Amino acid sequence: MATHDSKGHDLQRSLTLLWAGRSRGRRGPRPKLTVAQIADAAVRVADADGLEALSMQRIAAELGYSTMSLYNHIPSKDLLLEVVADVAAGPPPELDGTGDFRHAVRQWVGALWAGFQTRPWLLRVPLDHAPIGPNQLAWLDRLLRPLLTAGLVGGEARAAALHLTAVVRGTAQITMDMAGAQAADGSPHNEAELAHALAELIDPDAYPALAAVHAAETTGDRSAPERGDGRALPVELSFGVDRFLDGVEAWVAAKARGG
């Protein structure tokens, strides 16, 4: 009854594992296999064949060890995945510190987006608590810097950072999975086929707004929502992020005026 089966969620274990704070007992052979090596191998496997191919057996094979040897260094696959996610995230980009906070934020967004392009499987890693890995924290820190210099105070900056992180994550999940699909085999259900198939389902009575938008995009009326102020951002993100930054700027300005 006490053990609700429930995944451990052992925060302590997660932390020590993520931060490599191994206690290293005194006796016995020094481990030739390390958590870092295991995580690296896992990243290699996921990069090659996706997250669903990332089995303990596969990782062990990659390293030339037996499956169960891995469990001498990590307590479970779930915990390993946390480490893997942090390792795969890598260090955050260096941003321009030249005062233009919009530019810096856009750089950060672009870098995170690019990361998800490079490793789509990162989006499939189930996250079981707020990010606490060294790299995850570094990414967060890098985003907070321009937000703070822009004039946001603690709580606001935190909220804005959450907003931006969520946008990139969510947008990537929603828009990107299609890409993986068409590459799979020769089946040509590209964007065109989907658009066509959908068009027949969108009953203008049931979905008036959707039909209107769809119609507008099919004809030449595509009033391009890109732009901003020039610097490159993926189309899926630019409009939303730019509007958000407009709002943040206005907020800061209003605060300054107000006192």
Next chain:
Amino acid sequence: MATHDSKGHDLQRSLTLLWAGRSRGRRGPRPKLTVAQIADAAVRVADADGLEALSMQRIAAELGYSTMSLYNHIPSKDLLLEVVADVAAGPPPELDGTGDFRHAVRQWVGALWAGFQTRPWLLRVPLDHAPIGPNQLAWLDRLLRPLLTAGLVGGEARAAALHLTAVVRGTAQITMDMAGAQAADGSPHNEAELAHALAELIDPDAYPALAAVHAAETTGDRSAPERGDGRALPVELSFGVDRFLDGVEAWVAAKARGG
């Protein structure tokens, strides 16, 4: 070689399954078991014990059928999950059409957020392509309406809708998973413990901005980022969404002035 193993991604199948366009052959016994029944049972299981408990055997047991019977109505578990996700999403909320687009958008955001609270497992369902289920489309349509009346044109409204959907999804994923953890067993690693444990890891040299924000929030300096203009939205969302809406409003106003 041609079959890259790759999951089917059979768009046609997905569509006909999602839209219940069963061809219903002429001969043979009328099926007593339907896709809808299976999906409902699946939702029941996921609601009760989470997505990881959602096995074909479990669904079959729930319905009193053998495991393999399910495969007479659905081609694979992946496809079933698509249907389940759409069913579980349910119909979108009715929004105020009283001209206040901000209010309507906030209502929508709040409803989606509430949905993810009610069914956290929806966030774990892997999405393999853009939403094409009836309910998913209905949600999208409902969001597009206030955005269009606000003055956004086709592509902009689409981008804004994507932005908002992504924000809610992403924010829910990032902030919410913690909640499930503490409920599991008696282990008391609540927010407090995590905050404490983290505090020791946040080296101000390595993470200056993060440390600053953290410090500001620990002392009484919590300049609350909530507010907006009063209507209830979850704290995690309100600041970001309100800033975004500010930006959208300004954008529309600028367009109106510009011609």
Next chain:
DNA sequence: ACATCAAAACGTATGACGTACATAGTTTTA
């Protein structure tokens, strides 16, 4: 140099999973 012994590595085993396949059963049409 040698004995000690914790830790590393390995092999085997278990139970759950998705689903291919062959079979048996049932109802509608010809």
Next chain:
DNA sequence: TAAAACTATGTACGTCATACGTTTTGATGT
């Protein structure tokens, strides 16, 4: 009534995470 078309079931296979018991290893205390 016979055949066709479809549903339901049971068995079987391969893969998964991981518990457990055994063997191997090599740094430490003597």
